[in-house]
Amino acid sequence: MGFGRQVHRLRTLAAASLLAGSLLGCQSKGSVSDALDPAAIQAGNQPTVVAAANASQATQSLGTGPTKVAMLLPLSAPGTAGESGRKMLDAAKLAMTDLGNPLLTVTVEDTRGDVGYSQQLAIKAITSGAKIVIGPTELPAAQHVAQLSGSNRPPVLALADNFAGGPGVYAVCLTEADSAAAGAGAIAAKGGKKFVLLVPAGSNAGIVEKRVANSLSVYGATLAVTIPYSAADNGAKAVADMGSLVEMPDAVVVASGDGSPSPILIALKAKGIPGKSTSVVGTNRWLDRPIDPLFEGAYIATLDPRETGPIADRFKTTFKYEPDVNVAYAYDTVALTAGIASALGPASFSRKVFENPSGFRGSTGLFRFRADGSSERSMPFYRIEKGALKLVAKSTSGF
Structure with missing residues (x-):
């Protein structure tokens, strides 16, 4: 069965997780400059100022699989940004329970809702061997990441609202x-x-x-x-x-x-x-x-509420509070990552794979990523x- 058909039904891949034991971890052997232009690292390493009231949440790790994933969320940000970040974390936990635990190790970092700090965390993730980066949610940070150059940069699934995308930096949310x-x-x-x-x-x-x-x-x-x-x-x-x-x-x-x-x-x-x-x-x-x-x-x-409904219902049952559309986006990014790892292995994360013209079906319906990083959805x-x-x-x- 071809890749497009294997990954097309993300929510049916739980059984494939039995293959995880045969997958070997794959660390990046390239230099930092392969992943990112050194000048871009300097541009991103600017000092940040964060309100003292926003105590950062500790780094969390989900799953035990061989594929390293970095997830950047505004867990301690004030207001709705923090609420959305915490909902997306719970959505990631649900997707890991469904599909990802034996396939992925997801390192969740708190961006605190701070653009400069989010950029720093993104650069750290890109240059530290992660096979895929999920996030950031801050629009300026996602735009900054899309401007960075590097020959061996891992794909990025950005969760920022109204983000247009960039080569290898994919816009997940409906714009x-x-x-x-x-x-x-x-x-x-x-x-x-x-x-x-x-x-x-x-x-x-x-x-x-x-x-x-x-x-x-x-x-x-x-x-x-x-x-x-x-x-x-x-x-x-x-x-x-x-x-x-x-x-x-x-x-x-x-x-x-x-x-x-x-x-x-x-x-x-x-x-x-x-x-x-x-x-x-x-x-x-x-x-x-x-x-x-x-x-x-x-x-x-x-978006079709009938597509998001099943995940929304399970989320509410599991976590005892109401989800929103960001829950569906976060669930889909983790489920897609697990689906690719299951179908093709931990060394398979590339632009060619993510730009598969057949697209993918998730809890937000059928979607595909274009070469310019934008997404197309069948709605x-x-x-x-x-x-x-x-x-x-x-x-x-x-x-």
Whole structure:
């Protein structure tokens, strides 16, 4: 059986752990400079300042397998970052119980939510023989790691929100660019040809634009114009500019970033959009807040709760508290690592393996990693009706 089929069903690999006894540990024989450019090490070794109130958690080790894995989580960070880090640690423990204990030794380091310290820990993991690094969760730290050069660097599965990826540094979490691209592609697959993208001004605008344009090109559709907007004008100027630049688009894709899409939707509604000839495509970020009546009629591609449900239920039963989507991401990274170790052995972690075009199925559904580090997901496509997501199509792609 080929690698793609072996790893495709991550959650069925527990029986394969019986092979762990025959796997031999494999340590890196290269120098530090093989793993990382020495100049990059100096750039990353900057002093950090961390609030004294955040006492670091001690390094933890999970499993006894021959494959060395480093996992970087903000366990002692304040607020929601720390809560998410601790949930991801419990998700890793669940995945190790299911699949990884005889295959992996996971060293869990506390980044404390501090970007500089997280960068230091990432460099330490990359240069100390880990076959794969899971994390970091801090976006600037993940971006820094993606910029580092080195001929023998292990793959990195970054858990940072809104991370675009980099060569060998893979974006695990669903981004707004992913969701927007999948939603636009679903409309294009049904015959839409001309699209407009409204996106918050900033560094992320170009990433969203590129992903949407690439998705549309698969179906022979075009992104007629991208209009960045600022929160200051409530979207009115962007919508007015759209009307003067494009006549009757088939769909308007509305990215919202950290803000609410409602101001843009008010301006669109005043223009009769959505309407009989023009659809509105939203993103997963819309769902970070309660569904507004203004969302009615919009289309969104996002993760399937039926996929994450089984892991979420088992997590709640095991740890006695509610999980979130970060639990699914953390579970999948550990399960994927265990699946590769089981199928191919501890010396098999390479970009070629992670960029397998057949993809992988985990608790967040079917996904694959691209050479540029971005991820593609096969997601359900929904329409918002009466304040709820109504399924339109089970999948936005067939890879």
